[in-house]
Amino acid sequence: MQIDWLTVSAQIVNFLLLVWLLKHFLYGPVIDAMDRRQQAIADNIADAQQREQTAQSTMEKYERKYAALEKDSATHLQQAEADAQQQRQQLMTQAREDVKQQRDLWQHGLKQEQQDYLKNLRKTSVKVIQDTGRKVLGELADTTLEKQIIEVFLLRLNKLDDTVLQTLKETTEVMNVISAFELDTDTKQKIRQSIGDVINNSTEIEFKVSSDLLCGISLQTDGYQVDWNMQGHLQQLDQQLLATLDRESESNA
Amino acid sequence: MSITPDSTIYWQWGFLHINATLAFTWVVMILLVGGSWLITRKLTIEAEIPRWQNLLEVLVTGIQAQIKEVSGQEAARYLSFIGTLFIFILTSNLLELIPGFVAPTGSLSTTTALAISVFVAVPLFGIANDGVGAYLKQYIEPTPLMLPFNIIGELTRTISLAIRLYGNIMSGTVIVGILLSLTPFFFPLLMQLLGLITGTVQAYIFAMLSMVYIASATSAHEQPQPDKIPKGDQNG
Numbered sequence: 001m002q003i004d005w006l007t008v009s010a011q012i013v014n015f016l017l018l019v020w021l022l023k024h025f026l027y028g029p030v031i032d033a034m035d036r037r038q039q040a041i042a043d044n045i046a047d048a049q050q051r052e053q054t055a056q057s058t059m060e061k062y063e064r065k066y067a068a069l070e071k072d073s074a075t076h077l078q079q080a081e082a083d084a085q086q087q088r089q090q091l092m093t094q095a096r097e098d099v100k101q102q103r104d105l106w107q108h109g110l111k112q113e114q115q116d117y118l119k120n121l122r123k124t125s126v127k128v129i130q131d132t133g134r135k136v137l138g139e140l141a142d143t144t145l146e147k148q149i150i151e152v153f154l155l156r157l158n159k160l161d162d163t164v165l166q167t168l169k170e171t172t173e174v175m176n177v178i179s180a181f182e183l184d185t186d187t188k189q190k191i192r193q194s195i196g197d198v199i200n201n202s203t204e205i206e207f208k209v210s211s212d213l214l215c216g217i218s219l220q221t222d223g224y225q226v227d228w229n230m231q232g233h234l235q236q237l238d239q240q241l242l243a244t245l246d247r248e249s250e251s252n253a
Numbered sequence: 254m255s256i257t258p259d260s261t262i263y264w265q266w267g268f269l270h271i272n273a274t275l276a277f278t279w280v281v282m283i284l285l286v287g288g289s290w291l292i293t294r295k296l297t298i299e300a301e302i303p304r305w306q307n308l309l310e311v312l313v314t315g316i317q318a319q320i321k322e323v324s325g326q327e328a329a330r331y332l333s334f335i336g337t338l339f340i341f342i343l344t345s346n347l348l349e350l351i352p353g354f355v356a357p358t359g360s361l362s363t364t365t366a367l368a369i370s371v372f373v374a375v376p377l378f379g380i381a382n383d384g385v386g387a388y389l390k391q392y393i394e395p396t397p398l399m400l401p402f403n404i405i406g407e408l409t410r411t412i413s414l415a416i417r418l419y420g421n422i423m424s425g426t427v428i429v430g431i432l433l434s435l436t437p438f439f440f441p442l443l444m445q446l447l448g449l450i451t452g453t454v455q456a457y458i459f460a461m462l463s464m465v466y467i468a469s470a471t472s473a474h475e476q477p478q479p480d481k482i483p484k485g486d487q488n489g
Contacts, residue, residue: 004259007274011357011366014278018341021286023333029293030313031329033306037298079298 093102112246121241122234126215129230145215146181153217153228154194164224171222175205178220180213180229195219257363257423258355274360281344281357312340316460323461331467334374338367339460340441346422346452350445358455359422361415368415371463372407379470388470414462421455 133145160168176182177191192205203221216229258273265271292305302310316336317328334462342358349356357363379388392403429448432440 002257002259002275002361003351003365004272006268006270007259007272007362008366008369011278011363012370014275014282015337015341015366017371018282019333019337021282022289022337022340025293026289026309027285027313027336029296030306031308032299033293033296034310034314039288039301040298041300110275151281163266 343456
């Protein structure tokens with residue numbers, strides 16, 4: 001076991017040199033790199049925490065906004081529902097009114113049509129009845145409808161009750177004989193004579209023609225009237241036709 | 254068979270000579286410094302690091318952790334000294350496996366040089382840490398009567414440090430040599446494997462004992478660490 005002191009000295013120098021070299025090439029750079037990496041990691045973590053905080057606050061902000069929006073939307077929805085309900089009511093009312101108006105209009109039109117129809121029917125009926133009566137009378141009794149009407153009229157004049165007869169006798173008013181057709185002179189003379197016979201009055205007699213009477217003849221004076229015409233029969237026909245039409249429309253509806 | 258590589262002289266001029274100890278020390282130094290330079294010239298601070306950088310970082314942080322655990326102080330101040338002791342001894346011991354390589358640590362001159370370095374470093378670190386007065390005061394504690402014993406303690410532990418490492422490494426080499434002549438195949442291999450463990454353990458023990466000595470000189474004002482640093486001789 002020997003110690004070479006020269007080698008020992010050289011080894012001490014070598015060792016100290018190695019310490020210096022390794023400090024320079026190994027420990028320094030490695031520790032520096034680790035420190036820098038640690039710093040970078042710390043920076044990253046701090047940065048991440050910062051971001052997380054920002055994200056958290058942003059999230060909370062948006063959550064609050066979302067809650068407010070939800071609340072608002074609920075309110076708006078309720079408002080919209082109320083508005084819609086009101087609008088619906090208005091529209092329903094409007095529609096009902098419209099329908100009622102249309103129905104009234106339609107009913108009015110229908111009534112008008114009925115009346116027009118009846119009017120036409122009446123005219124046609126009168127014409128048919130007149131033609132028929134004229135034809136029947138002509139064929140059976142060798143007479144005219146007008147003549148027969150006047151006969152009936154004169155017959156009624158002769159059968160007046162006493163009260164009416166007395167009133168007619170005492171009147172000073174002009175007596176109007178209104179007929180639906182033109183009377184010839186003979187007929188007028190005959191009527192004049194019959195009136196004179198029955199009433200025995202010297203009052204004036206005027207003859208007039210009126211289409212209002214439809215088919216008939218009438219004596220009018222001082223609020224009294226003696227007549228024969230088809231008005232009554234036609235009214236009866238009207239009533240029957242109306243009843244039939246009403247039944248038809250009800251069954252259609 | 255030569256007991257010490259000091260006796261293998263490669264070059265001589267007068268009393269100056271270059272023996273195997275010095276030559277292989279330079280080889281180790283070149284390997285360590287060159288390797289460190291190659292690796293550390295392109296260090297990265299990214300999360301993904303090269304494996305060699307990872308090796309160095311593991312090594313450095315491991316040494317730091319050991320220093321901190323033994324001394325209870327910040328490792329930065331002692332890292333260069335203790336770390337170099339450990340790395341140099343470890344590399345020398347492990348390279349001995351290579352045929353033809355002679356471990357410089359198998360020379361008593363090398364271990365003496367390392368022990369002297371520690372012997373000088375202990376008061377230097379102590380003075381740097383506490384000041385001259387406080388450091389010298391340790392020698393007359395608990396009473397001035399203990400001064401000679403404290404001085405003898407300092408010297409003997411330095412000698413023991415040197416001889417322990419030398420003995421272990423040299424004996425390993427010698428045992429392999431003897432066994433090689435007796436049973437040429439099997440036992441030398443086992444002894445080489447054992448030498449790997451012994452070399453590593455010796456490097457660790459030498460470095461840590463040095464740290465303990467330095468710590469005992471500098472921890473006068475620090476917290477005592479009775480659990481980790483038993484007083485007296487810490488024979489490995």
